[in-house]
Amino acid sequence: xxxxxxxDNVAKVADLAxxxxxxxxxxxxxxxxxxxxxxxxxxxxxxxxxxxPTAHPLPLVNVLRDDVVVEGVDREEVLSQAPSVxxxxxxxxxxxxxEP
Amino acid sequence: MxxxxxxxxxxxxxxxxxxxxxxxxxxxxxARIDARDGEINAFNLVxxxxxxxxxxxxxxxxxxxxxxxxxAGVPLALKDNLCTRGIPTTCSSRILEGWRPPYDATVxxxxxxxxxxxxxxxxxxxxxxxxxxxxxxxxxxxxPRDTGRVPGGSSGGSAAAVAAGFAPISLGSDTGGxxxxxxxxxxxxxxxxxxxMVSRYxxxxxxxxxxxxxxxxxxxxxSALLLEAIAGHDSRDSTSIDAPAPxxxxxxxxxxxxxxxxxxxxxxxxxxxxxxxxxVRQAADALAAAGAQIGEVSVPAAxxxxxxxxxxxxxxxxxxxxxxxxxxxxxRVDAPTTxxxxxxxxxxxxxxxxxxxxxxxxxxxxxxxxxxxxxxxLKVRTLIMRDFEKAYADFDLLLTATSPTTAFKFGDKxxxxxxxxxxxxxxxxxxxxxxxxxxxxxxxGSDGMPVGVQLLxxxxxxxTMFRAAAVLEAVAPALDEVWx
Numbered sequence: 373x374x375x376x377x378x379x380d381n382v383a384k385v386a387d388l389a390x391x392x393x394x395x396x397x398x399x400x401x402x403x404x405x406x407x408x409x410x411x412x413x414x415x416x417x418x419x420x421x422x423x424x425p426t427a428h429p430l431p432l433v434n435v436l437r438d439d440v441v442v443e444g445v446d447r448e449e450v451l452s453q454a455p456s457v458x459x460x461x462x463x464x465x466x467x468x469x470x471e472p
Numbered sequence: 473m474x475x476x477x478x479x480x481x482x483x484x485x486x487x488x489x490x491x492x493x494x495x496x497x498x499x500x501x502x503a504r505i506d507a508r509d510g511e512i513n514a515f516n517l518v519x520x521x522x523x524x525x526x527x528x529x530x531x532x533x534x535x536x537x538x539x540x541x542x543x544a545g546v547p548l549a550l551k552d553n554l555c556t557r558g559i560p561t562t563c564s565s566r567i568l569e570g571w572r573p574p575y576d577a578t579v580x581x582x583x584x585x586x587x588x589x590x591x592x593x594x595x596x597x598x599x600x601x602x603x604x605x606x607x608x609x610x611x612x613x614x615x616p617r618d619t620g621r622v623p624g625g626s627s628g629g630s631a632a633a634v635a636a637g638f639a640p641i642s643l644g645s646d647t648g649g650x651x652x653x654x655x656x657x658x659x660x661x662x663x664x665x666x667x668x669m670v671s672r673y674x675x676x677x678x679x680x681x682x683x684x685x686x687x688x689x690x691x692x693x694x695s696a697l698l699l700e701a702i703a704g705h706d707s708r709d710s711t712s713i714d715a716p717a718p719x720x721x722x723x724x725x726x727x728x729x730x731x732x733x734x735x736x737x738x739x740x741x742x743x744x745x746x747x748x749x750x751x752v753r754q755a756a757d758a759l760a761a762a763g764a765q766i767g768e769v770s771v772p773a774a775x776x777x778x779x780x781x782x783x784x785x786x787x788x789x790x791x792x793x794x795x796x797x798x799x800x801x802x803x804r805v806d807a808p809t810t811x812x813x814x815x816x817x818x819x820x821x822x823x824x825x826x827x828x829x830x831x832x833x834x835x836x837x838x839x840x841x842x843x844x845x846x847x848x849x850l851k852v853r854t855l856i857m858r859d860f861e862k863a864y865a866d867f868d869l870l871l872t873a874t875s876p877t878t879a880f881k882f883g884d885k886x887x888x889x890x891x892x893x894x895x896x897x898x899x900x901x902x903x904x905x906x907x908x909x910x911x912x913x914x915x916x917g918s919d920g921m922p923v924g925v926q927l928l929x930x931x932x933x934x935x936t937m938f939r940a941a942a943v944l945e946a947v948a949p950a951l952d953e954v955w956x
Contacts, residue, residue: 382831382835385831389827391818391822391827391831392819393819393827407889407890411893412779412782412783413779420852423854426857427681427850429667429681429857429931430667449574450800453572453573453574453802454800455799455804456804465808466808466810467810467811
């Protein structure tokens with residue numbers, strides 16, 4: 373079904389997940405995740421044509437509440453927990469490649 | 473010697489009637505924590521000052537002739553993934569160290585409104601990912617019955633706190649067994665309610681379609697009491713079931729006469745330790761003696777539950793944990809660009825197991841693998857729900873072991889993640905189906921450590937499940953009763 377997990381697969385996934393891994397970690401995770409995926413082959417190899425997927429245990433669609441104004445979370449309290457704030461907004465480093 | 477009773481029901485009755493002060497109850501429990509939590513490490517944080525203020529307020533209500541509520545003066549421990557306003561909430565992760573949530577979880581509001589005294593935040597496997605509490609960034613919790621062994625996980629701190637007498641009741645969360653498995657390993661009662669029965673607002677998300685909050689206690693009645701207090705609709709959780717909270721306490725004495733209870737064939741054989749399987753059969757005999765009809769039932773798709781779960785839960789986790797980016801809360805490791813800052817923060821902030829699950833989930837969802845892994849797992853979830861539906865056409869409840877073994881020793885399973893994941897084989901199918909299940913202590917294994925048996929019910933079947941649990945509790949062998 374699916375090819376064996378490679379070190380390059382894991383490196384790509386780590387990049388997508390915004391994790392920096394050392395060479396030793398890449399090797400260890402390749403082995404450990406490979407073992408879990410091998411166990412998952414019992415699912416991956418099942419013939420499930422025609423079976424609908426279940427993403428959620430409850431048959432819910434478009435849950436709405438009454439359009440009533442309620443008090444939200446306090447802005448100052450939220451901002452007080454941020455690593456960096458400027459002008460009552462979250463501050464982050466450069467995002468577009470300009471000089472930091 | 474203290475005159476404080478051991479159960480929440482008795483404590484609340486004594487406090488409500490003015491026989492006992494909430495402060496006296498609290499001080500008694502704080503003393504026990506002082507004496508032994510250095511060894512057990514059940515708590516990430518003991519909220520002594522806040523708890524004293526809450527206890528004093530409860531006593532003032534009683535003095536003024538008001539009723540503080542069904543949990544009046546009862547000390548209660550909260551898993552440290554439940555948000556408490558202004559009080560650190562860490563998920564046992566470095567990435568949230570020092571964070572003080574700007575709001576209370578709905579369950580926290582509800583237990584406070586019922587007069588409970590929140591006594592502390594309990595240790596867990598980081599972000600509730602694990603089965604031993606060994607993945608905590610703040611060191612493992614030890615099993616109060618044998619400190620050389622794990623308490624189970626991920627709600628190991630909440631289970632150990634109750635088993636050690638630090639609090640008569642506690643709250644945990646259960647995504648694949650994280651309430652029931654530690655309850656079994658520590659010898660206490662643990663309940664995973666029907667998905668949607670308890671609001672998840674303020675529960676820090678791991679896998680949103682599986683997570684559910686539930687109680688720990690030393691008695692079945694105390695879990696019924698606590699579940700009644702936290703259940704019921706909440707408009708802030710869109711998956712909350714729009715129905716009134718169930719009446720559980722009043723059903724406890726009804727017995728099991730005429731109930732049909734099925735032993736799940738797939739969860740009785742390979743992979744279940746013989747001493748644990750023997751206790752499950754003994755529990756079935758006890759239920760039969762009390763008037764239940766016992767039979768065997770096949771839930772074939774349950775055999776695929778573990779694989780489906782370890783694709784679905786990491787997939788949801790990889791998405792939920794994307795929010796820890798060093799921008800809005802928690803730690804930040806500075807770097808020249810935002811993308812580098814995100815990666816540096818996550819690399820330093822997350823532990824090994826969390827990284828493993830994020831990567832597993834990211835892989836299962838990535839282009840080219842989605843259909844083979846995540847898509848297939850969602851279809852298996854349908855099969856599991858169909859098989860349960862068939863089983864519940866013939867049976868009112870199902871019975872299995874909670875955990876395949878009794879509590880294992882530290883380090884036994886940390887080197888091989890798959891062997892750790894296999895702990896959840898009996899508990900996972902329930903989460904995939906969204907059904908309720910609970911673990912009830914039922915004697916000991918050949919090593920003298922507690923064994924838990926698991927009762928499973930169809931959605932909203934809690935009251936029948938609690939009836940059977942009360943019967944098992946009444947006839948459970950003592951922990952030290954030797955095998956015949």
